[in-house]
Amino acid sequence: MERSRAVFLDRDGTLNVDLKYISDPNHIELYLGVIAGLRALQGAGFRLIVVTNQSGVARGYYTAADVDRLHAHLRGVLAPQGITLDAFYYCPHAPSDGCACRKPGTELLTRAAQEHALDLGRSFMIGNSRADMEAAHRVGVRGIYVRSPGFHLEPGEAVDDVAFAQAGSFREAAHRILETR
Numbered sequence: 001m002e003r004s005r006a007v008f009l010d011r012d013g014t015l016n017v018d019l020k021y022i023s024d025p026n027h028i029e030l031y032l033g034v035i036a037g038l039r040a041l042q043g044a045g046f047r048l049i050v051v052t053n054q055s056g057v058a059r060g061y062y063t064a065a066d067v068d069r070l071h072a073h074l075r076g077v078l079a080p081q082g083i084t085l086d087a088f089y090y091c092p093h094a095p096s097d098g099c100a101c102r103k104p105g106t107e108l109l110t111r112a113a114q115e116h117a118l119d120l121g122r123s124f125m126i127g128n129s130r131a132d133m134e135a136a137h138r139v140g141v142r143g144i145y146v147r148s149p150g151f152h153l154e155p156g157e158a159v160d161d162v163a164f165a166q167a168g169s170f171r172e173a174a175h176r177i178l179e180t181r
């Protein structure tokens with residue numbers, strides 16, 4: 001059986017405006033172009049898999065159930081648009097926990113690859129942080145770094161060494177992937 005291709009999606013700051021430690025579904029505001037971009041990627045046969053660091057759980061800001069509820073909400077928002085998010089993987093740990101799943105750790109990606117029979121070498125990741133690009137790079141996934149509105153890399157921080165490409169918006173990132181196939 002042929003393995004599937006996926007686009008891994010960072011959540012906060014990539015799909016939705018990053019309001020820091022979001023747990024209230026009402027605070028999810030998708031960036032312009034995300035719906036069109038996701039639809040195009042799905043139409044091209046990519047699985048859509050969200051991979052997100054949610055240290056707010058370890059910090060006690062919200063619970064795992066809150067995260068699940070938020071993800072169910074996100075699914076519900078996108079379903080009427082004809083978009084199916086195939087899966088959500090998140091790291092609930094704090095940076096100091098030293099886990100293997102917090103990006104730039106690779107465990108969320110490798111777990112998804114195993115559970116969804118993904119071909120990582122033919123998959124992509126869209127994210128707005130160096131950690132996203134690093135995690136992708138480590139497992140042979142091509143990372144598209146998206147410069148979200150209001151988001152800037154720290155001075156001295158670059159992604160050129162780990163990102164496959166950069167884009168000015170989510171929609172542009174999606175196009176970049178589609179023209180690479």
Ligand SMILES: [Zn+2]
Nearest residue numbers: 091099101102
């Ligand atoms: Zn973790």
